[in-house]
Amino acid sequence: MVSQTIELLKSELPVEQESLTLNGDVNTGLVLVDVVNGFCTVGAGNLAPQQPNKQISEMVDESVRLARAFCEKKWPVFGFIDCHHPDVPEHPYPPHCIAGTDEARLVPALQWLENEPNVKLRFKDCINGYLGSVEKDGSNVFVDWIKDNQIKVILVVGICTDVCVLDFVSSTLSARNRGFLPSLEDVFVYSGGCATYDLPVDVARAIKGAIAHPQDLLHHVGLYMARGRGAKIISEVSFGALVEP
Ligand SMILES: [Zn+2]
Numbered sequence: 652m653v654s655q656t657i658e659l660l661k662s663e664l665p666v667e668q669e670s671l672t673l674n675g676d677v678n679t680g681l682v683l684v685d686v687v688n689g690f691c692t693v694g695a696g697n698l699a700p701q702q703p704n705k706q707i708s709e710m711v712d713e714s715v716r717l718a719r720a721f722c723e724k725k726w727p728v729f730g731f732i733d734c735h736h737p738d739v740p741e742h743p744y745p746p747h748c749i750a751g752t753d754e755a756r757l758v759p760a761l762q763w764l765e766n767e768p769n770v771k772l773r774f775k776d777c778i779n780g781y782l783g784s785v786e787k788d789g790s791n792v793f794v795d796w797i798k799d800n801q802i803k804v805i806l807v808v809g810i811c812t813d814v815c816v817l818d819f820v821s822s823t824l825s826a827r828n829r830g831f832l833p834s835l836e837d838v839f840v841y842s843g844g845c846a847t848y849d850l851p852v853d854v855a856r857a858i859k860g861a862i863a864h865p866q867d868l869l870h871h872v873g874l875y876m877a878r879g880r881g882a883k884i885i886s887e888v889s890f891g892a893l894v895e896p
Contacts, residue, residue: 653851653852653865653867653868656868657867657868657871660868660871660872661871664871664872664875666842666871666874666875666878666884667878667884668842668884668885668886669883669884669885669886670885670886670887670888670889671806671839671841671885671887671888671889672888672889672890672891673806673888673889673890673891674890674891674892675724675726677803677804678727678800678801678802678803678804678834679726679802679803679804679805679806680726680727680728680729680796680797680800680802680804680805680806681717681718681721681726681727681728681729681805681806681808682728682729682730682731682780682805682806682807682808682809682819683714683718683728683729683730683731683761683764683808683809684731684780684807684808684809684810684815684816684819685731685732685733685809685810685811685815686710686711686714686730686757686758686761686808686809686810687732687733687748687754687755687756687757687758688753688754688755688756688757688758688759689733689747689748689752689754689755690707690733690747690748690810690811690848691707691710691711691758691810692758692759695753695754696747696748696752696754697744697745697746697747698744698745698747698748698848699754700848700849704846704849704866706846706847706849706866706867706870707810707846707848709843709846710808710809710810710843710844710845710846711758711760711761713808713841713843713844713888714761714808714809714844715760715761717806717808717841717844717888718761718764720890721769722764722767722769722770725768725769726769727769727770727771727796727800727802728764728767728769728770728771729770729771729772729773729793729796730757730761730764730770730771730772730773731772731773731775731780731783731809731815731819732748732755732756732757732772732773732774732775733747733748733755733774733775733776733815734748734749734750734755734774734775734776735747735748735749735750735755735776736749736750736776737749737750739776741776741777741778743862750774755774757772771792771796773792773793778814778815778818779815779818779819779822780793780815780818780819780822781793781818781819781822781823781826782822791831793823794826794831794832797832797834797835798832798833798834801834802834802835803834803835803836803837804835804836804837804838804839805823805835805837805838805839806839806841806844806885806888807819807820807838807839807840807841807844807845807882808840808841808844808845809844809845810845810846810847810848811845811846811847811848811869811873812845812846812847812869812870812873812874812877813847813869813870813872813873813876814847814873816840816845816873816877817873817876817877820838820840820877820880820882821876821877821880823835823838824838824880824881824882828881837883838881838882838883839882839883839884839885840874840877840878840882840883840884840885841885841888842870842874842884842885842886843886843887844888845870845873845874846866846870847864847866847869847870847873848864848866849864849865849866850862850863850864850865851863851865852865
């Protein structure tokens with residue numbers, strides 16, 4: 652039933668995808684959205700998968716692969732880390748990623764990023780990383796990162812496709828369109844590098860007040876919405892040598 656629905660959805664709302672080869676001729680930044688234990692590591696917390704999850708583990712693997720490649724080339728990387736004060740709940744979600752806990756830390760396979768000079772990490776206490784980058788003085792850490800590195804293209808991966816990734820991508824595209832990010836031309840969302848959480852309809856029905864969140868369906872919808880806002884959806888990312896003309 653769910654798989655039929657997804658097939659129908661994919662034919663009614665097709666997401667056109669392209670492949671991307673990065674060879675260093677365009678300043679490209681990698682943005683990792685919340686690849687943290689609280690959302691990715693089995694049993695880590697209220698919003699972590701309760702059992703191994705293929706879409707999430709593939710997203711983590713691809714995030715690691717891209718982070719390694721970017722760091723080898725000393726290309727800029729920006730990582731959001733969801734992180735909340737224990738007294739400030741984030742409605743409508745249960746407590747998660749409390750500051751100072753392991754939940755509010757990159758997954759073990761990415762913790763080496765904490766010591767890389769080309770990596771900027773940003774703790775954020777809201778869904779939307781663009782807003783979560785605003786400092787008390789009104790400056791924006793993400794906007795400054797784009798400006799300082801003269802980034803033309805960002806490649807976005809992480810979790811959740813239809814929540815934190817979509818909100819960040821939508822705001823970034825609006826900001827670009829308003830001229831806040833003069834160097835930024837394109838926002839690429841890598842489908843295999845994104846994932847969302849799974850709360851199947853039958854499970855949600857048994858939990859009072861829960862909103863069902865079938866994973867494959869909402870991952871697809873997230874990509875569709877991002878594309879509708881002007882992002883380009885990428886099915887494959889490879890690295891090529893720069894060929895001199
Ligand atoms: Zn949060």
